[in-house]
Amino acid sequence: MKKQLTFVLNGKKISVEAEADTLLLDLLRETLGLTGTKRGCGEGECGACTVLVNGETVNSCIYPAWKAEHSELLTVEGLGDRENPHPLQEAFLEQGAVQCGFCTPGMLVSAYGLLQKTPTPGTEEIKSALAGNLCRCTGYKKIIAAVKAASLKISQP
Amino acid sequence: MYRAYYRPKSVAEALALLQEGGGRARVLAGGTDLMLQLKKGELSCDAVVDISGVKDLRYIREEGGRLYIGALSTHTDLAESALLEKEAPLLAAAARSVGSLQIRNVGTVGGNVVNAQPAADTAVPLMALKAVATIVSPAGVRQVFLDDLYRPEGGVKLDPTCELLTEFSFVSPRAAGAGAAFGRVARRRALALPVFNTAVLLVPGAGRAFLTEARIVMGPVARLPLRARQGERVLLEQGAGEEIFLQAAAAASLEAAPRDSVFRGSARYRKKLARVIVYRTLLQAWENACSRVD
Ligand SMILES: Cc1cc2nc3c(=O)[nH]c(=O)nc-3n(C[C@H](O)[C@H](O)[C@H](O)COP(=O)(O)OP(=O)(O)OC[C@H]3O[C@@H](n4cnc5c(N)ncnc54)[C@H](O)[C@@H]3O)c2cc1C
Ligand code: FES
Ligand code: FES
Numbered sequence: 001m002k003k004q005l006t007f008v009l010n011g012k013k014i015s016v017e018a019e020a021d022t023l024l025l026d027l028l029r030e031t032l033g034l035t036g037t038k039r040g041c042g043e044g045e046c047g048a049c050t051v052l053v054n055g056e057t058v059n060s061c062i063y064p065a066w067k068a069e070h071s072e073l074l075t076v077e078g079l080g081d082r083e084n085p086h087p088l089q090e091a092f093l094e095q096g097a098v099q100c101g102f103c104t105p106g107m108l109v110s111a112y113g114l115l116q117k118t119p120t121p122g123t124e125e126i127k128s129a130l131a132g133n134l135c136r137c138t139g140y141k142k143i144i145a146a147v148k149a150a151s152l153k154i155s156q157p
Numbered sequence: 158m159y160r161a162y163y164r165p166k167s168v169a170e171a172l173a174l175l176q177e178g179g180g181r182a183r184v185l186a187g188g189t190d191l192m193l194q195l196k197k198g199e200l201s202c203d204a205v206v207d208i209s210g211v212k213d214l215r216y217i218r219e220e221g222g223r224l225y226i227g228a229l230s231t232h233t234d235l236a237e238s239a240l241l242e243k244e245a246p247l248l249a250a251a252a253r254s255v256g257s258l259q260i261r262n263v264g265t266v267g268g269n270v271v272n273a274q275p276a277a278d279t280a281v282p283l284m285a286l287k288a289v290a291t292i293v294s295p296a297g298v299r300q301v302f303l304d305d306l307y308r309p310e311g312g313v314k315l316d317p318t319c320e321l322l323t324e325f326s327f328v329s330p331r332a333a334g335a336g337a338a339f340g341r342v343a344r345r346r347a348l349a350l351p352v353f354n355t356a357v358l359l360v361p362g363a364g365r366a367f368l369t370e371a372r373i374v375m376g377p378v379a380r381l382p383l384r385a386r387q388g389e390r391v392l393l394e395q396g397a398g399e400e401i402f403l404q405a406a407a408a409a410s411l412e413a414a415p416r417d418s419v420f421r422g423s424a425r426y427r428k429k430l431a432r433v434i435v436y437r438t439l440l441q442a443w444e445n446a447c448s449r450v451d
Binding site for chain 1: 159160162164185188189193207209233256258260262263347
């Protein structure tokens, strides 16, 4: 069973065909070519596949694509790009919060989700919001510092 | 994995779709358990009936001293509910301990119970709170105490290929003047399944000289969330107090029958852990009961 799914992706309304059992992660990466979102564990454990659905972080590797129909989706590509990076992306670079970079898209999306709700989070709030994002390079201190720096950039530019 | 995906808007529509599936269609709420089970081939179905769009199954409300929680409420809903924090904070705490934010945003309290893990973090406190589940099937609506929902050999007496769990309800421990608490130990402070968890409910009698009700539930120490009936008996016969709590916790740990586990630790260690954590949780529950302004 196939269906034409419509949703808002990174601010643009789009329509795309998907099989009933397509995972949101595969729809994004394979069908739509948005490879910023990563597949790590494929089991909800690592957060590399994190995207926002209606403002809430979800693991797209265990999220059916059809569940996302008519939702607003945000992937790391929606945050910013090389020319216009989001303050979070700038801060991650400036603070050295990126090592191999595999966890970074998920970290950025989780951090973005947090800042939307809590513009100036404390360390514990950041840790709790990022607890579902694992960094195998273990650069957590710099990641937390980067989220703090970005929150300051945004709240007092 | 499956051929069809439906998103019904009402309970009636969901039941009709399940019936059409003839046992090969299955309810999906958040999918945080089910998608993995389908991916790994532990379960199979031809059609998924995603009930997350069903209106009116996502709420937390209070009426006449009773709390009502829609089965589609997410762990995040429970964790952030001011009402729950006031009336039954142990359940909000339990929801906060589940997985990660990504999992809590999607996983539901109904799915947590129906998936029937013996240490399901919200099922353990719901059982301690004497929660009643409302189940809708083609034959009609029934209400079942969580105590009676579990099969002794594990699993629940509910068939997600033809029935829906719609609601949990229980007496607010605050309204009842009771003390309740949740305790949990895991290998990490986040994103780790419990090595041991427990929830207790203490209902004091007149002058707090005795207890009219005492419930201790523990997981994962059996095939289902386990009532520690001997531990409860100690409390009912002797009342509350540090010495009595020590005895009750010791009795409870004798009832716990954990298995040796590479991930969760040896059975011997976890029996000891049960005694310590049940004791601490009883103390906390009693403190909650006593700190109330009557
Ligand atoms: C990485 C990770 C970490 C986790 N950590 C924890 C944890 O710390 N503690 C914990 O307790 N759990 C944990 N879980 C398990 C899971 O997230 C929870 O059990 C969750 O509450 C399941 O809810 P769901 O809505 O996603 O259920 P689903 O996956 O949608 O469904 C689970 C089962 O229940 C049935 N079902 C669901 N809703 C209903 C309904 N209303 N009526 C009838 N049948 C229904 C489905 O058919 C299925 O069999 C974790 C899972 C993952 C992937
Ligand atoms: S790839 Fe989705 S959580 Fe790891
Ligand atoms: S930077 Fe390598 S996994 Fe985080």
